[in-house]
Amino acid sequence: MSVTFQDIEAAAKRLEGHIVRTPCTFSQRLSAATHRKIWVKSENQQFTSAFKERGALNKILSLSESERARGVFAASAGNHGQGLAYHAQRLGIPATIVMPVGTPFVKVQKTQSFGAIIVIEGANYDEASKAAQTLCEERQGVYVHPFNDRDVIIGQGTIAIEMLEQAPELDTLLVPIGGGGLIAGVAIAAKAIKPWIKIIGVEAAMFPSFTARRRNMPVPMGGSTIAEGIAVKEVGDLSFELANPHVDDVVVIDEADFERGIAAYANVEKTVAEGAGAAGLGAIMRFPERFKDQNVGTILCGGNIDLRLLASVLQRELVREKRLVTYRILGDDRPGMLSLMADTIAAKGGNIVDVAHNRLVLDVPAKGAEFDIMVETQDARHAFEISEALRSTGYALRMD
Structure with a gap:
């Protein structure tokens, strides 16, 4: 089953006026912070933030009237279900979304608010x-797979058309x-527009x-990742077949890299990214030498992150x-001990x-006490200065 650039161009025209043409802008702040040239495609500005x-x-737009009447079905615990439910509601199409047990209530409620069963x-x-x-199958509806579907892949490819219109200087x-639908569509479109452009995939280590699949090697999959949007155990057969010839390389990053990307988007770019949305920036921060002297475009693919998780990451x-x-x-467990420590820190x-x-x-003497004092500092050097001052009081010290 093939996908052509003409298919993606047609989809771009089809989607006009229905979705946000999100900005792809040069980030002076992120570029200065990473010493690399970075453009950000802000897909977190879509109505459902992904x-x-x-x-x-x-x-949905490719369905016949009879198919629309029978309704659409999907499985999702996040962005795919919300996107499908929202546009199905707009177009008067019944939508049923199956969500796993344990899906956060806020996601269930948000998807339900778009009129889905x-x-x-x-x-x-x-x-x-x-x-x-x-x-x-029981209700003779249309199943909408989140990534292993030709029409879905074509729709995702419209991102590349917009990016290269908005930032033609991009070369990476x-x-x-996750399942490969996004990179399949983006790679086909980008390589058609600019054959020498580099397409680099980013995966979670878990x-x-x-x-x-590329190496034809069994690799253990699983674990609790902050990048749940790309936590897919098996890449789609169709999406892999379409993407693989066009993908120049794939980098794998760890949980700390996703966290650093999320924090940098919040602190430096002043925008919100979910774990998967911060993948590209996390890769740049993990492997800066790989992107030296390149004009790099990153896709901030989603901003749906739980606020408590965001607070924890920051x-x-x-x-x-x-x-x-x-x-x-x-x-010593005696009066004035804590006051001495507080005065030293102050x-x-x-x-x-x-x-x-x-x-x-x-392991603390009966007449002793262990104090854990959490302190806000300016930077690592300032933290070291405080530790040296505390050690000068003569008491044993350990830093976390």
Whole structure:
């Protein structure tokens, strides 16, 4: 089954006026922070905050009147379900979305708010997908796969057309890979417009399905990743077949890289990215030498991140940068001990955020106490200065 550039061009015209033509802009702040030239395609500005609308809508628009009347079905715990439900509601098409048990209530509620019938079934995506396909067959509807579908892939490819119209100087595109639908569409379109452009995929270390298929090697898949949008155990057969000839390379990044990307988007670019959305930026920060002297386009493919998770990521980044440090001090359990530590930290300009006393730890003397003092610092050097000042008091110290 083939996909041509003409197919993607036709889809771009078909989607006009139905989706947001999101900006692809040069980021002065991210470029300065990474010392690389970076353009960001902000798909988090779509109505449902993710690129998935493109493929879902293109699929819907390709249906006959009788198919629309029978309704669309999908399995999703996130962006695909929301994108399909939103555009189905706009066009008056019944939509049923099967979501796995344990899907966060906020995602269930948001998808339901777009008028979809929600069915909670299956312990994971694979089981939910089987349930959705069974329902679809029973009701003679149309199953809309999130990535292994020709019309969906064509819709995702419209991103590349927009990117190269908005930033024709791009010579490298970084594309997140989960099931492979996004990179398949983007690679076909981008290579047709600019044959010498480099297409680099980015995968999560826990789910390197595209890399495993390319190398024809069994690789363990699974784990709790912050990039749940690309946590796919098996790349789609169709999406792999279409993408593989056009993908120049694939890089695999770790959880810390996704977190750094999310934090950089929030702190530097002042925008919100979910884990998968930060994949491209995370790859640049992990492998900066690979992108030296290149005009790099990244796809911020989604911004649907739980606010508590975002807060945790930002705080963890402060810890990585030594701007939030916990000093563990073993001292005497006597009046004035904590005051001495506080005065020492204050004299160096540190801000105490939290204090915990540990008196029942067995490796601490009965007449002693262990203090965990969390301190906000300016940077790693400032954190070191505070630690040296605390050590000068004569008490044992450990930093976290």
